[in-house]
Amino acid sequence: MNASTLTGWRKAAIITLLLLPGIGLIFLLVGSVIVMAIAQSFGYFNLAGESVLSLDHWSGQLANRLLWVSVIYSLKIAFVSAIVSVALAYPIALWLRNPFPGSASISALLKAPMMVPGLVAAFLFINIISFHGFLNEALVGLGLISTPMRLQNDRYGFGVMFLQVWKNMPFALLLLTGAVQSIHSDILDAARDLGAGALSRFRKIVLPLTLKAMQGALVIIFIGAAGDYSFQMIAGPTKVSSLAQYMYTVQHEFGQWNDAAVVAIVLMTVALTGSLFLAAMVQFIVAGRRS
């Protein structure tokens, strides 16, 4: 196994063969899924009826108010979840930068929600906020409220955002801890000696040096939250659909594969452009501050 000394077409052939079962398979599946969605959105690959090129599905869905309500709602959930997760993760990552007794256990405990499947997390959350849940019992017990409050499936989606943060903050922390720990203490000490306060050290040193990790965390969390189905179904508002939920309803309850394909492409576009916009925005803010 010494392919590194080979040259020319033999090397290329060997590498292609090596990549085929892994990357080849991923490319085949992801590619055909996307091609399938695009083709079905224009009326091809019809599962029921004839396949004809048609823009009806696009014009029908784009004129549908429900689609736009879902776009706005999913964008809102994704923006808030990504930003809040990262904002909470920063101070913790900085706190854990220099090890102290117990810091390893603390970071292990903080990462625990990553091991909890989303559906289980949603269930745990419902138990806490339900009519007869821990929060209501505690508030009534403390005499702060007289009767339990209805908190489940709130109309603004706060429950969903809370769940997204609960599940994703550890992921942001994982990425940021690595980035924060790779900052040399010399740089921070030098800034301190030159009279920089904690806030300006954070703004002028930590933020620029951890920008890539932060953008990575924001993008991944944003895409995940924009495509959420299970948190929305269990803890989300009953009157608004997330994009994934809307897509599934269109396909499952109305049997409209072609319309669902339109929603799928809208969902992918929203997730991609939204996350890239967020990454560009923080780049602009951080770079703007430095100058």
Added chain:
Amino acid sequence: MSRTRLNTILIALFLTVIFLWLAIPFAMAILWSLVDPDHAWSYPDLFPQKLSFGRWSEMWATTNLAGALANSYTLAPLVAVMAITLAMPTAFAFGRLDFRGKAIAQFISLLPLVLPGFVIALFFTSLLFKLGIYNKFLGIVVGHTVLFLPFAIRILSVSFSQVRQDLIDAARDLGAGPLSRFSVAYLPVLKPGILAALIIVFIQSIEEFALSFVLGSPDFTTVPTILYSYLGYNFIRPNAAVVSLILVVPNVLLMLIFERLLRSEGAVTVGGKG
């Protein structure tokens, strides 16, 4: 205020938050799973009137939980072994070779992780229908394998890159053939990585909801889809508590093993010198 004093306060604050963040939710799930089927736990009772394992045995006897467990735990090992086998050659290329287009290939390898899960689930299903494949077990095995290949490729690439070239060369100089070179120089370093990749793919497959739900429903159930059925339109809280615990406890144990494996530095311990 001194730094240590501040830290003590922060740790105390942190423990309170963790208590609310983790301990109470799980304690409530355990309590709900132990509510006796004949004695409901309802407002204003602060604690259940009677605790028993009645719900667990009742669910085992009357629901499809056993079937769902069998499905999940047949799928996951199969998916894990397939993903690792398929990931090996790619991971070797990523970990040990330099070639043009490597960055693009690495980007493609992450695609299943960044596309919305429900979009993949729905249109992979539609693709299978179009191809006339209606075997749900087979469909989910293929889907999970490709969806979780990125994890296996990533972990194994790191392992391959930790194999020391001098050990490979030494083995060759001493006359070792390809097979014994692999078992002497590669395998000891790869072993923790292979195990870690098996575990992570296994966990991901057990947890996966979107594809199992879209393709599998209504007749092919896995543990997450059965949990969803108790959380959705028919909300049965004690049943959901039982399934939640069945889903989460093995995962946490496996995850702890996984963390330990990642921390063991195969290359350093096997290589002798640092």
